[in-house]
Amino acid sequence: xxxxxxxxxxxxxPNNVTRVMGEVLLALVPGIIALVYYFGWGVLxxxxxxxxxxxxxxxxxxxxxxxxxxxxxxxxxxTVTAVLLAIALPPLTPWWMTMLGVLFAIVMVxxxxxxxxxxxxxxxxxxYVLLLVSFPVAMTQxxxxxxxxxxxxxxxxxxxxxxGGGLPDHLTWDTITSATPLDxxxxxxxxxxxISEIAQNPMWGNFGARGWEWVGNWFLIxxxxxxxxxxxxxxxxxxxxxxxxxxxxxxWLFDPESMPFPGFHLFSGGMILGAFFIxxxxxxxxxxxxxxxxxxxxxxxxxxxxxxWGGYPDAVAFAVLLMNMAAPTIDxxxxxxxxxxxxxxxx
Amino acid sequence: MxxxxxxxxxxxxxIHRPDCKSMSAGKFLGKVPLPETLxxxxxxxxxxxxxxxxxxxxxxxxxxxxxxVSEYIGAPIHAPTxxxxxxxxxxxxxxxxxxxxxxxxxxxxxxxxxxxxxxxLPYFDDMDPSLLRERIRWAGIVGLGGAAFxxxxxxxxxxDRPIQTLVINGxxxxxxxxxxxxxxxxxxxxxxxxxKVLLYVVDAEECLIGIEDNKPEAIAAMRxxxxxxxxxxxxxxxxxxxxxxxxxKQLIKVLTGKEVPSNxxxxxxxxxxxxxxxxxxxxxxxxxxxxxxxxxxTVTGEGVxxxxxxxxxxxxxxxxxxAHAGGYSDKAYKLILGGPMMGFTLGDDQLPVTKxxxxxxxxxxxxxxxxxxxxxxxxxxxxxxACPAQLLPQQLYWYARARDFDKTQEYHLFDxxxxxxxxxxCPSHIPLVQYYRFAKTETWALEKExxxxxxxxxxxxxxxxxxxxxxxxRKARLRQKKDALEKKTAANGANPRKAAVEAAMKRVAEKKAxxxxxxxxxxxxx
Ligand code: SF4
Ligand code: SF4
Numbered sequence: 001x002x003x004x005x006x007x008x009x010x011x012x013x014p015n016n017v018t019r020v021m022g023e024v025l026l027a028l029v030p031g032i033i034a035l036v037y038y039f040g041w042g043v044l045x046x047x048x049x050x051x052x053x054x055x056x057x058x059x060x061x062x063x064x065x066x067x068x069x070x071x072x073x074x075x076x077x078x079t080v081t082a083v084l085l086a087i088a089l090p091p092l093t094p095w096w097m098t099m100l101g102v103l104f105a106i107v108m109v110x111x112x113x114x115x116x117x118x119x120x121x122x123x124x125x126x127x128y129v130l131l132l133v134s135f136p137v138a139m140t141q142x143x144x145x146x147x148x149x150x151x152x153x154x155x156x157x158x159x160x161x162x163x164g165g166g167l168p169d170h171l172t173w174d175t176i177t178s179a180t181p182l183d184x185x186x187x188x189x190x191x192x193x194x195i196s197e198i199a200q201n202p203m204w205g206n207f208g209a210r211g212w213e214w215v216g217n218w219f220l221i222x223x224x225x226x227x228x229x230x231x232x233x234x235x236x237x238x239x240x241x242x243x244x245x246x247x248x249x250x251x252w253l254f255d256p257e258s259m260p261f262p263g264f265h266l267f268s269g270g271m272i273l274g275a276f277f278i279x280x281x282x283x284x285x286x287x288x289x290x291x292x293x294x295x296x297x298x299x300x301x302x303x304x305x306x307x308x309w310g311g312y313p314d315a316v317a318f319a320v321l322l323m324n325m326a327a328p329t330i331d332x333x334x335x336x337x338x339x340x341x342x343x344x345x346x347x
Numbered sequence: 348m349x350x351x352x353x354x355x356x357x358x359x360x361x362i363h364r365p366d367c368k369s370m371s372a373g374k375f376l377g378k379v380p381l382p383e384t385l386x387x388x389x390x391x392x393x394x395x396x397x398x399x400x401x402x403x404x405x406x407x408x409x410x411x412x413x414x415x416v417s418e419y420i421g422a423p424i425h426a427p428t429x430x431x432x433x434x435x436x437x438x439x440x441x442x443x444x445x446x447x448x449x450x451x452x453x454x455x456x457x458x459x460x461x462x463x464x465x466x467x468l469p470y471f472d473d474m475d476p477s478l479l480r481e482r483i484r485w486a487g488i489v490g491l492g493g494a495a496f497x498x499x500x501x502x503x504x505x506x507d508r509p510i511q512t513l514v515i516n517g518x519x520x521x522x523x524x525x526x527x528x529x530x531x532x533x534x535x536x537x538x539x540x541x542x543k544v545l546l547y548v549v550d551a552e553e554c555l556i557g558i559e560d561n562k563p564e565a566i567a568a569m570r571x572x573x574x575x576x577x578x579x580x581x582x583x584x585x586x587x588x589x590x591x592x593x594x595x596k597q598l599i600k601v602l603t604g605k606e607v608p609s610n611x612x613x614x615x616x617x618x619x620x621x622x623x624x625x626x627x628x629x630x631x632x633x634x635x636x637x638x639x640x641x642x643x644x645t646v647t648g649e650g651v652x653x654x655x656x657x658x659x660x661x662x663x664x665x666x667x668x669x670a671h672a673g674g675y676s677d678k679a680y681k682l683i684l685g686g687p688m689m690g691f692t693l694g695d696d697q698l699p700v701t702k703x704x705x706x707x708x709x710x711x712x713x714x715x716x717x718x719x720x721x722x723x724x725x726x727x728x729x730x731x732x733a734c735p736a737q738l739l740p741q742q743l744y745w746y747a748r749a750r751d752f753d754k755t756q757e758y759h760l761f762d763x764x765x766x767x768x769x770x771x772x773c774p775s776h777i778p779l780v781q782y783y784r785f786a787k788t789e790t791w792a793l794e795k796e797x798x799x800x801x802x803x804x805x806x807x808x809x810x811x812x813x814x815x816x817x818x819x820x821r822k823a824r825l826r827q828k829k830d831a832l833e834k835k836t837a838a839n840g841a842n843p844r845k846a847a848v849e850a851a852m853k854r855v856a857e858k859k860a861x862x863x864x865x866x867x868x869x870x871x872x873x
Binding site for chain 2: 002003004005006007008009010011012013014015016017019020068071075077115116117118233282283285287288289331335336337338339340341342
C-alpha cells in the first residue's frame with residue numbers, strides 16, 4: 001500500500017492570503033462610500049481604472065516572469081494596491097495619470113524587486129509620491145466636499161472630465177476644484193493668518209475639515225474591523241496616531257495660534273487611512289511587536305514634521321516610504337526575547 | 348518552596364484548533380492479538396542504538412532483554428512475547444525519511460511464556476534511588492508522549508541540580524490523540540503509583556499534574572486517585588486547552604511560572620517533566636518487575652472504521668493495528684504517525700509500532716488535504732504571534748531559504764520546538780517547519796563537516812608536527828653522533844696515553860740527539 005507523504009501540520013489551514021486581502025478590501029468599503037458621497041463619482045471611476053490596470057499589469061508581468069498568473073491574481077494583493085492608490089488620488093485625476101501610477105506601483109515597485117513579499121517600499125505610496133512630484137498641480141486639485149460644492153458633476157460629466165479632460169461649458173477647473181484642507185491651512189498660515197482667523201472659513205467642521213472628518217471616521221470603522229478580524233494588530237495604527245498627536249499637541253500647546261489643533265491633523269488628511277490601511281501593509285512595515293510601535297510612532301512624528309515644515313501639505317506617503325527604509329533595521333534591533341533566554345542573550 | 352498558584356501562568360502564542368478527540372476518547376478497543384512476526388527496531392528511542400544480545404534461531408521468552416545498550420543515553424529492547432529470533436537485519440521503520448534500520452525479527456510461538464523477571468520492589472522507599480534508576484533503565488522505559496527520550500537519563504539529574512517540582516504531563520494537546528486520556532481515566536492508580544516512585548527517585552518537593560480542560564473525566568479520575576493515595580504535595584492542575592500546552596517547556600511555564608533556559612533542560616531550573624504513560628510504565632518496572640513491552644495507541648481519523656485506543660505490543664505492524672480498528676474506511680487518504688501538528692505521514696503501513704508511536708491517524712482527504720501551493724511570505728507576522736518559543740519564524744524562514752545558516756542560528760533556530768503553529772496560521776501556506784528542519788539538518792551537517800575538517804586539520808597538523816619532530820630528532824641524533832665524534836677527536840688530542848707516547852718519543856729523540864752530540868763531542872774530544 002502506497003500512501004501520500006506530506007509534511008506536518010495536517011489539516012485545513014484556517015487562513016489564506018486571499019482572505020486577508022479580501023478583508024482589507026471589505027474594510028475599505030465604508031470609507032470608499034463616504035468618499036463617493038462627499039466627493040462624487042470620480043472616486044469610483046478612479047478605482048475601476050486602477051483595479052483594471054493593476055490586474056492587467058500583474059498578469060502581464062507574471063507572464064513575462066514565467067510565473068503562474070492565476071494564484072497571484074486571486075490573492076488580491078494587486079487589487080488592494082490599486083484601490084489604495086486610487087482613493088488617495090484627487091477625484092478628477094486624468095485616467096492616464098491613474099494608469100501610470102498603477103503601472104509604476106505594480107511593475108517597478110513590486111515586481112522589479114521580486115514580487116509580493118519582496119518589495120521594500122509600499123507600492124501604492126511610492127506611486128502616489130511619483131505622481132505628486134511629477135504632476136504637482138493635478139495632484140492637489142481636489143474637489144470641495146459635497147456640502148461646499150456649488151457645482152457637483154453628474155456621473156457622465158465626471159467620466160468626460162476624467163477621460164477627455166473636458167468640463168461642462170459653464171465650468172472651469174478653477175471654479176470646481178479647491179485645495180485640500182491641509183493645503184489651505186498651509187497657505188493661510190503662510191499668509192500669517194492666525195488659526196482662529198482661519199477657522200472662520202466654512203471648510204472647517206467639528207473636529208477636522210468638513211467632509212474629510214467623516215471620511216476619516218468611516219475609514220476608522222474599517223480599521224477597527226481589521227483589528228477585530230486580527231488582520232492587523234493595534235501597534236502600528238495606535239503608535240502612529242500617538243506620534244502625530246503627541247508631536248502636534250506639544251507644538252499646539254506652546255503656540256495655539258500658529259499650530260493647528262491635533263484633531264485637525266488627525267481628521268483632515270490621509271491620516272486615518274494611512275494609519276490603519278497603509279502603514280500596516282505587512283510587507284513593508286516592521287514586523288516585531290516593539291518594532292511596530294517604533295515604526296508607527298516615527299511615521300506619526302514624521303507626518304507632523306513634513307506637514308509643518310516640509311514642502312508638501314500631506315505627508316503620510318512620504319513618512320511611510322521613509323520608514324519603509326528603516327524597517328529592516330528597526331526589526332533587527334527589536335527582536336523579541338526568546339522563550340527561556342538567558343540573561344546574557346538578553347543583553 | 349512549594350509553587351504558589353500553579354497553573355496560573357501563560358505561554359506566548361499557540362493555536363486553537365478543533366481537537367477532534369471525541370471520535371476516540373474513552374474508547375478502549377482491547378489488546379491487539381499477536382501476529383506471527385514482530386519487528387523490533389534497535390533504535391526506538393533518542394540516543395545510542397541498542398545492540399542485539401541474541402542470535403538468530405535463539406529461543407526467547409517474554410520480557411527477556413534481546414538488545415542492550417552500553418552508552419549512557421539509550422534503552423534496551425525486550426521480547427514482547429516468547430518465540431524464536433528469525434532474523435537480525437535491516438527493515439523499514441517508521442521514520443520521516445522512510446528508510447530502513449536494523450531490527451530484530453521475532454517469530455512468535457503463541458505461548459506468550461514469561462522469562463525470568465527481576466524482583467518486584469514494593470518497598471522501594473527503603474532503597475537507594477540509584478537502584479531504582481537502574482531498574483527503570485533495565486525496563487527500557489522512554490518518554491511515551493512521543494519524544495522517546497530515555498527516562499533513566501531524565502531522572503538522573505545529578506546531585507548539583509536539586510529538583511523542586513516533578514511535572515507530570517497529562518496535557519495531551521495534540522488533536523485526535525486520546526491514549527493518555529484513556530490511561531488517566533481507567534488506570535489513574537497506576538499513574539499515581541508511578542508518581543510515588545518518581546517523587547522518591549528524583550527527591551522532588553512537590554508534583555504538579557497538568558491536564559487540559561478538555562479532559563474532565565481524566566481530571567476527575569486523577570484527582571480521585573491522588574486523594575486516595577494519601578500523597579501530599581501532589582496536585583492535579585486543570586490547564587487551558589491550547590496547543591502546544593503539552594510541550595514540555597510550555598507546560599512547565601504554565602504550571603510553575605519558570606522558563607526552561609534556551610538550549611537548556613528542565614532540571615536546570617529544578618523541574619523534571621514526565622508523561623503520564625511513562626509514569627505508569629515506571630510502576631510496572633518497579634512494582635511488578637516488568638519491562639516496557641507494549642503501549643496504548645490511539646487509532647483514529649475518518650479513514651478507519653472504528654476509532655479508539657488499543658494496547659499494542661511493540662513490533663506489531665501498523666496495518667495489523669488498523670485492521671483491529673475495523674480496517675480502513677473508504678475515506679482513508681493518508682496515514683499519519685503521531686498527531687496532525689507534529690506527526691509525519693507514513694508512505695506505507697507495513698511498519699512496526701515502536702515505543703514512541705502514540706497515534707495512528709488515518710485521515711480523510713477533508714481532514715488532511717494535500718498541501719496548497721505556497722504563496723510568498725507577506726511578512727504579516729501571524730507566525731510570530733503564534734510561536735510559543737517567541738521566535739521570529741518569518742525571519743528564520745527567510746534565512747533558511749537563503750541557506751544562511753549563521754543567521755538562522757542568530758535567530759535562535761535551535762529554540763524552535765517544531766510545533767507547527769507558525770505553519771498552521773501562515774496565510775501564505777508556507778511549510779515553515781519543513782524549512783526549519785532542513786536548516787537544522789544542514790547546520791548539523793555543516794558542523795559535522797567543520798568538525799571533520801577540524802579533525803582533518805588537526806590530524807594534518809599532528810602529522811606535520813610528527814614529521815617535524817622526527818626530523819628534529821633525527822637531526823638531533825645526528826648532531827649527537829657528530830658531537831660525540833668531535834668530542835672524541837678533541838678528547839683524543841688530550842689522551843694521556845698518546846701524550847705519554849709522544850712525550851716518550853720526544854724524550855727518545857732528545858736522548859738520541861744528546862747521544863749523537865755527545866758522540867760528536869767525544870769524537871771531537873777523543
Ligand atoms: S505567517 Fe507566513 S506570510 Fe505571515 S509572516 Fe509568517 S511566514 Fe510570512
Ligand atoms: S515550529 Fe518553531 S518557529 Fe514555528 S511556531 Fe513552533 S517553535 Fe515557533
